[in-house]
Amino acid sequence: MNPTITAAEIARLAGVGRAAVSNWRKRHPDFPTPVGGTAASPEFDLVEVEQWLRGQGKLPEVSRAERLWRHFAAATESPAAALASVGALLLARQRGERPSRRQVDPAIKTLLPEVDALADELGPQAAFDELWQRFSAPAPGRPWATPDELADLMVGLAGVGAGSVLDPATGSGATLRAAVRAGCTSAYGQELDEDLAKLAGLWLALREVPGEVCPGDSLRADAFPGRTLDAAICHPPFGVTTWGHEELSYDPRWQYGGIPPRTEPELAWVQHCLAHLRTGGHAVLLMPPTAAGRRAGRRIRAELLRRGALRAVIALPSGVAAPHGVPLHLWVLRRPAADAPPPARTLLVDAADGDLAELAPRILATWQAFTADPDAEVEEAGFARAVPVIELLDEEVDLTPARRQPAVGGEQTGEHLVRTRERLAAVVGELPALIPQVAPTPDGAAPPAVTVAELARTGALQLLGPVRAVARDTESDLPVLHARDVVEGIGPSSRGDRPAGEPIHLAPADVVVPVVSRRITARVITDEKAVLGANMYLLRPNPAALDPWFLAGQLRNTANEKQTSSLSGTLRFDIRRALVRRLPLEEQRAHGEAFRRLDAFESAMRQAATLGAELVQLTADGLAQGNLRPQDDDR
Numbered sequence: 001m002n003p004t005i006t007a008a009e010i011a012r013l014a015g016v017g018r019a020a021v022s023n024w025r026k027r028h029p030d031f032p033t034p035v036g037g038t039a040a041s042p043e044f045d046l047v048e049v050e051q052w053l054r055g056q057g058k059l060p061e062v063s064r065a066e067r068l069w070r071h072f073a074a075a076t077e078s079p080a081a082a083l084a085s086v087g088a089l090l091l092a093r094q095r096g097e098r099p100s101r102r103q104v105d106p107a108i109k110t111l112l113p114e115v116d117a118l119a120d121e122l123g124p125q126a127a128f129d130e131l132w133q134r135f136s137a138p139a140p141g142r143p144w145a146t147p148d149e150l151a152d153l154m155v156g157l158a159g160v161g162a163g164s165v166l167d168p169a170t171g172s173g174a175t176l177r178a179a180v181r182a183g184c185t186s187a188y189g190q191e192l193d194e195d196l197a198k199l200a201g202l203w204l205a206l207r208e209v210p211g212e213v214c215p216g217d218s219l220r221a222d223a224f225p226g227r228t229l230d231a232a233i234c235h236p237p238f239g240v241t242t243w244g245h246e247e248l249s250y251d252p253r254w255q256y257g258g259i260p261p262r263t264e265p266e267l268a269w270v271q272h273c274l275a276h277l278r279t280g281g282h283a284v285l286l287m288p289p290t291a292a293g294r295r296a297g298r299r300i301r302a303e304l305l306r307r308g309a310l311r312a313v314i315a316l317p318s319g320v321a322a323p324h325g326v327p328l329h330l331w332v333l334r335r336p337a338a339d340a341p342p343p344a345r346t347l348l349v350d351a352a353d354g355d356l357a358e359l360a361p362r363i364l365a366t367w368q369a370f371t372a373d374p375d376a377e378v379e380e381a382g383f384a385r386a387v388p389v390i391e392l393l394d395e396e397v398d399l400t401p402a403r404r405q406p407a408v409g410g411e412q413t414g415e416h417l418v419r420t421r422e423r424l425a426a427v428v429g430e431l432p433a434l435i436p437q438v439a440p441t442p443d444g445a446a447p448p449a450v451t452v453a454e455l456a457r458t459g460a461l462q463l464l465g466p467v468r469a470v471a472r473d474t475e476s477d478l479p480v481l482h483a484r485d486v487v488e489g490i491g492p493s494s495r496g497d498r499p500a501g502e503p504i505h506l507a508p509a510d511v512v513v514p515v516v517s518r519r520i521t522a523r524v525i526t527d528e529k530a531v532l533g534a535n536m537y538l539l540r541p542n543p544a545a546l547d548p549w550f551l552a553g554q555l556r557n558t559a560n561e562k563q564t565s566s567l568s569g570t571l572r573f574d575i576r577r578a579l580v581r582r583l584p585l586e587e588q589r590a591h592g593e594a595f596r597r598l599d600a601f602e603s604a605m606r607q608a609a610t611l612g613a614e615l616v617q618l619t620a621d622g623l624a625q626g627n628l629r630p631q632d633d634d635r
Contacts (some may be wrong), residue, residue, distance in 0.1 A: 004036055017572050043630070072086075087203075091124065091206055165186070167179075169237065180204070180209055189211075190213065218269075257302070264296050267297050277333075291398040311333060311346060344390075347384065349367075364445075374525075392404070448582050451580075452575055459542060462540040463540075489602075514535065514537075519556075553582045
């Protein structure tokens, strides 16, 4: 029996909205008939749907790994369990053992020949990686993995190096993978979800990394009692007040201020990690920002400071990990020697503004400078400060970095203000020259228009994507141009997940369009050295038939917004339905030049708005704090 798929999953498979699938069912009598489900939520045979979509030219070409994962996701209620059973087969194959297929989920037994083919093509380790990366991609009902960029920073702060590491809330293993990338010699973990624990353990086993990942509740049933390691990395569950407060009242792990209050579960994870460190070892935990200042946790925060265990609190930008709307913190802890005097200072870093990819090296450098001399007066205005512990031990013991940063001096404020004002004046002065000169078109018949799909069929352009997002495994040589970068008008970045499968390298004159956005947006690639990000279309015009700037200008018009969108609010665009006017190439180039200048004007307006807002804030802050004073206007 073939796996089944819902209408919503068909829409995701084809990269369209659900309304499009409904229209196909009404307009195409040969569309596959339901094989299960209900009248309100029918299910279709996945193989039949793929064949129909491919015959209609509506199914993008995908890799064997992508096709196999789609079948896994459609065929099983627990993709994690299915992937774990397949991972066990791949591990047996790598070890030269005879794999047992009796424990494989019956729903995916028909897919095992495809698994073997993928292993033949890539090898067992790489085959598992390809499937694991797709499992780790964000999706409804699937656990959020710690992004690799953040996991790498956590591992760097812990100084894992060639040591042993523990993650007591392993999830699917993102932080342990980062530790392996950093060169750890052994890795241990524990995870409440048995299937996720198997996945993380299989990844380690396929890479022949010593260690193990055990299923179970780390707080209630520690799998490694008494074992100490060189480092601990942890992204604990937030706000779980049923963590075992009542039954763990006399647990020996509570060495810093006693048992944490029931409403402070994150502080229980802090003490659990400290209990598993060797003297001098570091632990790095991702924490909710409220843990730095809640009154219920004052006693434990104070004891961590007095004993020299809490060495740094780092505020991160919003969106670096789930929950994405909250600016999370990193706590860096160190297991102190029993007879060593506690350090006099704790490092507080406010990196809440900016992009983590750009801030991570600065955070690491500041931390390394602080650890080289813990008593040094590290002070970077508005960013970092080594705060005397005695100052932190006030009534609130509030460790929120932004509340302890040094104020920017009046001289620095004045210099910054002058530079910002000069930059704003220069940008505004360029605006009139950037506005393209246009005139009304004489009355007459409008030129015919053709869809992007038709242009692709006739060879006028090549249409690629959209590609899926997956969590990164290794660093790429090139940054990724993400949909958010295109919408915000900024350059390629490394933030977010990387695209699945073989990377699509961007070339000059390519046109990229995000699939999901509030407004249809198109960008012409000029000199960006990057690869195409997830959930974006790439249109590669034939230079003998289409001017790229003309194409981008045609795509972004409001008529195409209505023509291609499938939802209201935040829109999902099917760029294949977009209309492009038929014009001679020379006329396209004239229009293209106007669109290019309009794009430059829009970019300058965006920059002017940013600088204007910065100027207003600088002036208001300087006046309010006494760093600036009004001057008489001599006009």
